[in-house]
Amino acid sequence: MTATSTPSPKQIDSSCRLPLFTLFSGAAVWLVMSCVFGIAASMTFHKPDIFAECTVGTYGRAYPAWSHLLVYGFAIPSGLGVGLWLLARLGRVEVAKPFVISIGAKLWHAGVLVGLVGIMNGQTSGYEWFELPRYAAVILLLAFMLMAIWAFVTYSRRNEESLYPSQWFTLASLFWFPWIFSTTILLLQFFPVRGVVQSSVAWWFAGNLLNVWLTLSGLAATFYLLPKLTNRPLQSHYLALFVFWTVLIFGTWTGIPMHSPLPAWMSTLSSAAAVMMIVPMLALASVVFLTTIGAKTACGGGLLCFSKFGVLSFNLATLAAAIAACPAIARITDFTWFNHGHTTLRLYGFFAMTMFAAIYYILPKVSGVEICPRRIKGHFWVAMPGALLLAVPMIIGGIKQGLKLADMSAPFLDSTKVAMLGFRIGTLGEVLIAIGALIFLANVLLSIISHYRVIAKSAIADATAKQPTEVRL
Amino acid sequence: MKSSSTIFLAAFIALSASWAAFVLVPQIQLGRADQAKTVPAEDKYPVARAGLAAQGAEVYRSLGCVYCHSQQVGQQGVKVEVVLFDAGTNTSTTLAAIAKVNPEINKPETITGLPKEIARVADIAASDALVKAVTAVGGKVEVNVIPTGSDISRGWGKRRTVAQDYIYDSVVQPGTRRAGPDLANVGSRLADPNWQLNHLYAPKSVLKDSVMPSYRFLFEKRKIGKVASAEALKLTGDSAPAAGFEIVPTDKARQLVAYLLSLRSDAPLFESPVTPPPAPAPSTNTVAAK
Known part of the structure; x- marks a missing residue:
């Protein structure tokens, strides 16, 4: 080239x-x-x-x-x-x-x-x-x-x-994963470190995977899609750069839970970092606000909806993690479903939704076959409530569970009982997400199949069309 | 940002900083930790698991118990009890000495019916003054350090867990969720292997409101031969097998129970004291062999 x-x-x-x-x-x-x-x-x-x-x-x-x-x-x-x-x-x-x-x-x-x-x-x-x-x-x-x-x-x-911001994010994600993954394989599985150092490595990995890798990879797509979908330039590259730096600097320190048998300085650092993640969150919110405000594109369950909902979920999940990092609140929320709730929101609400938007944007270009907009809308309107129904009841259930756990007079089983309702609603969310996933699978596979069908059709047409001309000659 | 080297440099600096702090420094600080001595008995702690209990740790990991059970006890603080054993020969001076430190307990009955708790203070420094005052006039007191917090009042442990408790575990599973109770001290809390087996087979048979799934696949249901197996579970009610059948734990079930019974992290350590010290742990293999 x-x-x-x-x-x-x-x-x-x-x-x-x-x-x-x-x-x-x-x-x-x-x-x-x-x-x-x-x-x-x-x-x-x-x-x-x-x-x-x-x-x-x-x-x-x-x-x-x-x-x-x-x-x-x-x-x-x-x-x-x-x-x-x-x-x-x-x-x-x-x-x-x-x-x-x-x-x-x-x-x-x-x-x-x-x-x-x-x-x-x-x-x-x-x-x-x-x-x-x-x-x-x-x-x-x-x-x-x-x-x-x-x-x-x-x-x-x-x-x-x-370079465009999406390239920074993608490149950093390509660099990030092999480092954290190889460190973890070596120190947990090939030459296991002793005692709680294992937990430290595992939590460091999980924090970097969920709070940095997913963020880098997801925001690379968001920063590309938002301007394209709204026909407006990214507002602005400097803010995007600021998001990039702060995610790298703060995100990598998250991961160690407040309550752990590790030395206290470690969880203190992690909590501070989780609170500082509010900085990239606010910067991201302003990028998205400034870029999409005044855009003529209606949302209506299309790609822009996926992408915006992704950003909203990222902000909510980051905010919840920051709140739960305060010691007085961590005393309630640690060991409950609260943290799992906002992690689920990050995974399904932010990352998956952003990826759906990106894949629905990219796939027609690559396959040459449009995806029926109705199927994309259908996906959005089951996946979005699904993500919320899974994550929000778990967050609320987690708080209730934590209050019972902290209450010394309440029997332990009370804490599991109060969280149960959240789970049962969560199952509904999980089912909706599954339906969404089936629609997504159908959309992806149909695109790929129709791509090859178009190729096959044109090949057949070529073959049948050529013969008579040759005969005439 | 114009050049790719800036991006990689940024990523490298950010990641290597957290790597150094959360991987390298803990390894230097804790990676070579060895047995410590308990206080005041000076026993070596912890002792590595052996035999069935060590195999059971693998069963625990492979069944994903960690997703619902933590193995770490938290602690919010300590309370310090001062117990008077002997008021000395001149009780009125002793009482005066106590009253000087803590005027609220200036009553003659304080020093009758010994041994008796005479004061509860927030920290060891506060108790020292009282100890000094009483011993100076010939009395005898003891100081009990009792950790406090919701985990401890639930009976999940006598003290918080510390890094020392885990040095011989691999995989270390402190856990992050409590859909079920903490198991850091389940071996001293629920030390009956038969209870544990019944609980694994049919949780509701021993705990009515339990939400734990049943682990029937760890047991074998078989026809009773000429003689009923001595190992068969003693079950009643809904969970009991049909007549002529018995439920026998598989090796995996016995390993898992041996592991659960080996879970005790209540040895009093210098960094995490408990006085008076709890009873010493029985050998895990003798329990498991039952």
Whole structure:
């Protein structure tokens, strides 16, 4: 690729096709699967003995399967796919070695499957957000490196010198994941550190994965989509840069819970960082406000809705995490479902919704086939209430649970009883999200299938059209 | 931001800072921790799990118990009790000495019916003055340090858990959620292996309102042979098997119970004192063999 021959957007899109089809279709399948495990896990709160004879459905295996598939199956591949397309489009360059990247994507999905089988067989690592056994973790690391290297090569061959904020976020995310993931594999699974140092490493990883990686990858898409969808320039690059810096500086310190057997200075640092995350949150809110205000585009359940709801959820989740980091409140909310509630909001409300917007934006360009807007709207109107119904009752239930836990006179079982209603509503949310995930899977697969059908049709048409002319000649 | 090197430098600096603080420094501070001595008995603590209990830790991990059960006890503070054992030969001077530190307990009956708690103060420094005053006039007092907090008043532990408690665990699972109660001291709280087995098989049979799932897959239902198994669970009511059948724990169930019974983190340590010290732990293997 020389600087003189800048490829057209169409050429760039078609160079992305193979890796993106692999990444997005696999992500959609894993999202549906994760919802199945999520519903299985939440059934335990309706009928505790439902999986008494079944090791696969037991809560302690269905729950890690849910989080494993959601984060490693859906979130990371979709984030990578969107990031790859952004690097190619913004750099005005075709993707380097798309075939190798798609091999990496297949390897990644294989690793996720291996990890799932391991968790089902009871070989889970035992660390939250890092459930996969070490043989699966190594596969994922290799697959990520394979994709990230060629994504970086694509970036470095770019024809457009000036950088757009989405590129900073994507590049940092490509750098971030291998570091945190390899550190964690080495120090937890190959050369396990002693005692609570393990917890420290695991929490550091989880904080960086959920609060930094997902944020970087999600905001890369948000900062690209909002101006495109509203036909207005990003307001402004400086604010976006500020968001970038503050997410990196503060986000990486979050993760250590207030109550832990670790030395107190660690949780104090983490809490301070969680509170400071309000700074990028406010900056992000102003970027979004200034960019979208006065836009003529109606929302109506389209891509802009997905993207805006993503930002709103990010802000709510960050705010909830910041509030829960205050010692007086952490005394109530730690060990309850509160923290799980806002993490779920971050995953489903912010990251997944942002990815849906990005994938619905990118996929028609790559496949050449439009997605029916009604199906996109349908997805939004089940996924949005689903995310809220799952997260909000859990947040409220968590507060109630925490108040009972802190009340020394209340018996312990009271604390589980008050949270139960939240779970039962949460199951409804989980079901809505699952329906949304099925629509998403259908949208992705239909795009891919119709792409190949169009190719096949035109090939047949070519073949049949040529013959008579040849005869006439 | 114009060049890519700035982006990587920014990411590198930010991440390496948190890496140093949350990975490197804990490793330096705690990574080589070894057995400590308990106070005042000077026993070595902790002792590594062996046999069934060590295998049970793997069962605990593989069943994902950590998603509902924490293994860490929090503590909000301590209360310090001063117990008077001997008022000395001249009781009126003793009483005067006590009254000087704490005028509220200036009553003659304070020093009758010993041993007796004579004061409850907020910290050890405050108790020192009282101890000094009483010992100076020939009396004998003891100071009990009792950790306080909601976890402790629930009976989940005698003191907060500290890093020392976990040095021989791998995987360390302090947990972040309490859908079920904390298990840091379940071995001293619920030390009956039969209760534990029944609870795993049918939680509601021993705790009416329990929301814990049943782990029937850890047990084997089989026809009673010529002689009923000595290991069979003694179940009544809904959870009892049909006539002619018995429920026998599998190896995994016995390992898990041995592990649960080995969970005790109440040894009094210098950094986390408990006085008077709790009774010493029984050997986990003798319990598990039952």
